Amino acid sequence: MSVYEILFWFLTVMALSCALGVILSRNPVNSVLFLIATFFAISGHYILMNAQFLAIVNIIVYAGAIMVLFLFVIMLMNLNADTEPQKNRLIQLAGVISGGALFLVVLAALRTSTVNVLEQTSTDIGLIKNLGKTLFTQFVLPFEISSVLFLSAMIGAVVIGKKEEGQTA
Amino acid sequence: MELDLMFILGKIILITVILLGSLGIAMYATWAERKVAAIMQDRRGPNRAGFMGLLQPLADGGKLFFKEEIIPDRSTRFLFIMGPGLAMLTALMTSAVVPWGPDIVTNSGIITLQVADINIGILFIFGVVSLGVYGVMLGGWASNNKFSLLSSIRAASQAISYELAMGITLVAMLMMTGSLSLREIVDQQHGFWDGHYFTWNFFKQPLGFLIFFVCALAELNRAPFDLPECESELNMGYHQEYSSMKLGFYLFAEYINMFISSVIMATLFFGGYNFPFMDQVAGAVNPILFSVICVMVLLTKAIGFILFIMFIRWTLPRFRYDQLMRLGWKSLIPLALVNMLITGVVILWVIK
Numbered sequence: 446m447s448v449y450e451i452l453f454w455f456l457t458v459m460a461l462s463c464a465l466g467v468i469l470s471r472n473p474v475n476s477v478l479f480l481i482a483t484f485f486a487i488s489g490h491y492i493l494m495n496a497q498f499l500a501i502v503n504i505i506v507y508a509g510a511i512m513v514l515f516l517f518v519i520m521l522m523n524l525n526a527d528t529e530p531q532k533n534r535l536i537q538l539a540g541v542i543s544g545g546a547l548f549l550v551v552l553a554a555l556r557t558s559t560v561n562v563l564e565q566t567s568t569d570i571g572l573i574k575n576l577g578k579t580l581f582t583q584f585v586l587p588f589e590i591s592s593v594l595f596l597s598a599m600i601g602a603v604v605i606g607k608k609e610e611g612q613t614a
Numbered sequence: 615m616e617l618d619l620m621f622i623l624g625k626i627i628l629i630t631v632i633l634l635g636s637l638g639i640a641m642y643a644t645w646a647e648r649k650v651a652a653i654m655q656d657r658r659g660p661n662r663a664g665f666m667g668l669l670q671p672l673a674d675g676g677k678l679f680f681k682e683e684i685i686p687d688r689s690t691r692f693l694f695i696m697g698p699g700l701a702m703l704t705a706l707m708t709s710a711v712v713p714w715g716p717d718i719v720t721n722s723g724i725i726t727l728q729v730a731d732i733n734i735g736i737l738f739i740f741g742v743v744s745l746g747v748y749g750v751m752l753g754g755w756a757s758n759n760k761f762s763l764l765s766s767i768r769a770a771s772q773a774i775s776y777e778l779a780m781g782i783t784l785v786a787m788l789m790m791t792g793s794l795s796l797r798e799i800v801d802q803q804h805g806f807w808d809g810h811y812f813t814w815n816f817f818k819q820p821l822g823f824l825i826f827f828v829c830a831l832a833e834l835n836r837a838p839f840d841l842p843e844c845e846s847e848l849n850m851g852y853h854q855e856y857s858s859m860k861l862g863f864y865l866f867a868e869y870i871n872m873f874i875s876s877v878i879m880a881t882l883f884f885g886g887y888n889f890p891f892m893d894q895v896a897g898a899v900n901p902i903l904f905s906v907i908c909v910m911v912l913l914t915k916a917i918g919f920i921l922f923i924m925f926i927r928w929t930l931p932r933f934r935y936d937q938l939m940r941l942g943w944k945s946l947i948p949l950a951l952v953n954m955l956i957t958g959v960v961i962l963w964v965i966k
Binding site: 474478497501504514520521 | 690693732733740741744747748751752755763767771774777794
């Protein structure tokens with residue numbers, strides 16, 4: 446096995462097991478930490494594909510900012526494993542059925558798909574220079590529209606979060 | 615992929631030297647802090663251990679190592695231990711992309727004084743800095759103490775708020791340099807005067823540097839932004855439950871961070887290892903000596919920044935929390951945006 450393959454399998458196992466850890470651990474703080482580890486594994490995959498910019502932005506945005514906010518909420522609410530409410534039987538049954546259905550669909554999709562050999566030739570599209578050029582020439586319209594979308598979401602959040610006039614609480 | 619054994623060995627030596635160097639400088643930064651405080655308050659400061667108290671950091675370290683290790687009963691044990699480790703790890707990781715000196719060209723090959731010249735250098739630093747919050751947050755939460763939790767949440771929200779302004783300042787910088795690699799940014803600031811204007815970025819981005827410096831202070835949790843350690847409101851801060859070397863790691867990580875961020879400010883804005891008349895000096899001495907001079911120049915700049923940060927700590931009073939947030943969101947971010955706009959206008963219409 447080459448270094449590339451060893452790294453690939455290591456990162457894959459890490460990503461999948463950490464992702465399982467997110468849903469299996471009972472303590473929400475542990476779930477968040479597993480999710481952060483998953484992001485690191487995915488960033489590792491990006492680096493293997495020579496997409497350094499995506500890798501680091503994934504870490505800055507998701508691990509560095511969004512997950513910190515998640516942790517905030519969880520820590521302030523002080524959720525623990527023993528405060529988790531007991532689900533009733535009907536919900537559990539519905540969960541099992543829908544999960545099983547999803548599993549079947551995924552299994553069916555996986556059966557018919559062919560396994561592609563890892564492509565190891567390094568591409569330069571993930572480097573920041575090429576990515577920027579592509580984004581601002583070929584995909585400039587979708588890029589700008591998505592930025593407007595972010596802006597509107599931000600304004601919406603400010604409007605919701607703002608206190609109403611005369612209300613001082 | 616053939617990996618050269620010599621290459622790996624060289625990198626390992628370089629990493630070891632850099633890590634030990636940063637640890638040593640951070641150690642003596644604690645001594646310098648106490649001396650600076652003493653001088654500014656008309657005291658003598660540490661003067662018992664060794665000449666001028668120079669052995670004081672070793673005595674402190676020894677004391678911390680031999681203290682009793684206490685892990686609170688109701689704490690989350692694993693995270694409680696991981697907290698200081700993470701703080702230390704993120705503090706040391708940033709040093710990997712800093713170019714410490716120019717390449718040394720010898721007969722047997724080129725020696726690079728940089729661990730990794732990746733083409734996303736600045737973003738790497740930014741990423742590691744944004745991860746630095748976790749050490750504080752996890753430590754504070756795992757202590758299972760309300761004061762620690764409040765303090766760590768303060769620290770984290772402060773760091774997130776000031777990261778934004780810092781990022782926007784960096785955008786303005788990058789528009790000018792056109793590269794994210796720290797090596798290239800330093801090379802662009804070669805010498806001091808290029809015949810028309812100063813080469814150092816500080817003279818091209820003075821407002822940017824000011825914002826960056828304030829944000830760096832806030833990220834470091836240094837005075838006047840040391841709210842997470844505000845003892846009058848929060849007993850001691852997020853490390854209240856910590857003892858022995860775990861506490862030492864938290865305190866020490868702050869000093870390492872201070873050193874590394876000083877180096878980064880020197881690299882980004884004050885020319886890194888470049889100095890006036892460096893071409894003449896390079897012609898006069900042999901290449902190895904020249905590299906040593908360059909490294910010394912960078913370290914001198916960094917130490918200057920460290921001293922400046924210390925003077926600020928012992929001069930200015932602490933901000934109140936709402937003042938801190940107002941400064942970050944309502945002053946620095948708009949200012950950084952204006953700075954970015956001006957930079958864009960100048961690049962588009964004046965320089966072309």
